[in-house]
Amino acid sequence: MPMVPSDADLSATAQANGTTSGAKQSALSALALHWPEYLMEGAELGIFMISACVFSVLLDYPGSSVHRAIADPFLRRSLIGLAMAATAISIIYSPWGKQSGAHMNPALTLTFLRLKKIATPDALFYVTAQFLGGIAGVGIASAFLGMAVSDRAVRFAATQPGPIGWKVAFIAEVAISFILALTVLSVSNSKSLSRFTPLFAGTLIATYITFESPLSGMSMNPARSFGSAVFASSFASLWLYFVAPPIGMLLAAELFVRFRSLNAIHCAKFHHINSKRCIFRCSYQQLVGSQPLRSER
Numbered sequence: 001m002p003m004v005p006s007d008a009d010l011s012a013t014a015q016a017n018g019t020t021s022g023a024k025q026s027a028l029s030a031l032a033l034h035w036p037e038y039l040m041e042g043a044e045l046g047i048f049m050i051s052a053c054v055f056s057v058l059l060d061y062p063g064s065s066v067h068r069a070i071a072d073p074f075l076r077r078s079l080i081g082l083a084m085a086a087t088a089i090s091i092i093y094s095p096w097g098k099q100s101g102a103h104m105n106p107a108l109t110l111t112f113l114r115l116k117k118i119a120t121p122d123a124l125f126y127v128t129a130q131f132l133g134g135i136a137g138v139g140i141a142s143a144f145l146g147m148a149v150s151d152r153a154v155r156f157a158a159t160q161p162g163p164i165g166w167k168v169a170f171i172a173e174v175a176i177s178f179i180l181a182l183t184v185l186s187v188s189n190s191k192s193l194s195r196f197t198p199l200f201a202g203t204l205i206a207t208y209i210t211f212e213s214p215l216s217g218m219s220m221n222p223a224r225s226f227g228s229a230v231f232a233s234s235f236a237s238l239w240l241y242f243v244a245p246p247i248g249m250l251l252a253a254e255l256f257v258r259f260r261s262l263n264a265i266h267c268a269k270f271h272h273i274n275s276k277r278c279i280f281r282c283s284y285q286q287l288v289g290s291q292p293l294r295s296e297r
Helices: 007-060 065-069 073-093 095-100 106-114 120-145 166-188 194-216 222-232 238-259 284-288
Strands: none
Touching: 007 065, 007 073, 007 095, 007 120, 007 222, 073 095, 073 194, 106 120, 106 166, 106 222, 106 238, 120 222, 166 194, 166 238, 222 238
16 A cells, blocks of 8 residues: 655655755855856866976976986975975965965865855865866876876876875875964964965975975875876875875864864955955954955855
8 A cells, every 4th residue: 555645754855855956056056156266266276286297397307407407306395395385375366366265175175164164065166176177287287298297207296105104194194284274274364464374375385395295295185186196097095185184174173163263263265365255254354354355255
């Protein structure tokens, strides 16, 4: 005998359908309103990956005259670190970086989602754009750099655990991601220091590439590692870069909230002292006082 659904069942089904429909509508609405920021996020990581491939070829490819001129691997790592720090800082201070917030990193976007500074649809589109941008950036670099970027010494700027092993690499990735996220949260939510957040982040990037990269390859970024892995066909250790950076950044967020508060986090942007619109759940006005800011939320 067929079961007749009760009123409660029908109500629950209708509520579930309504929730699903509402989620789809919310995602479509976010896409229609905020697609420029999504494209910016993808392009920003794409540019970062092009830069990573270019400087890796210049300094690590055995056929490069720059590589032959600089025999010391520590000095070469230091120069790559400075180049990538300059790239990141330039992107964050660029018009696109000022508008999108320049996350360029799914782990960071996930952290701001946990901190309720970004809406779920925006976070999903940001993460998607970041992964696509990472792949596109390495693809463009590969098209222009040819076999040099695929050489064993470069391998599309892929991140790999160092000779000590994956356990050390995992711990190192958690640690550097934790320090970066805690620094960004602390500095960006300081009235006197917030304008210098990109410089703090760039300094850490340069330091990490110089000193930490022999341990884990220095990723902190699942999309960055995935973009290189796709072209290098190097997936064995990719899980590490998907798991460790979010753990480190989420731990930093929890620590910040416990010692400060959720209300002490004002926005999800690296650089906010500008006239660009803000699509986040932004309360930066409370931090800077009377300074005029544009915000959609």
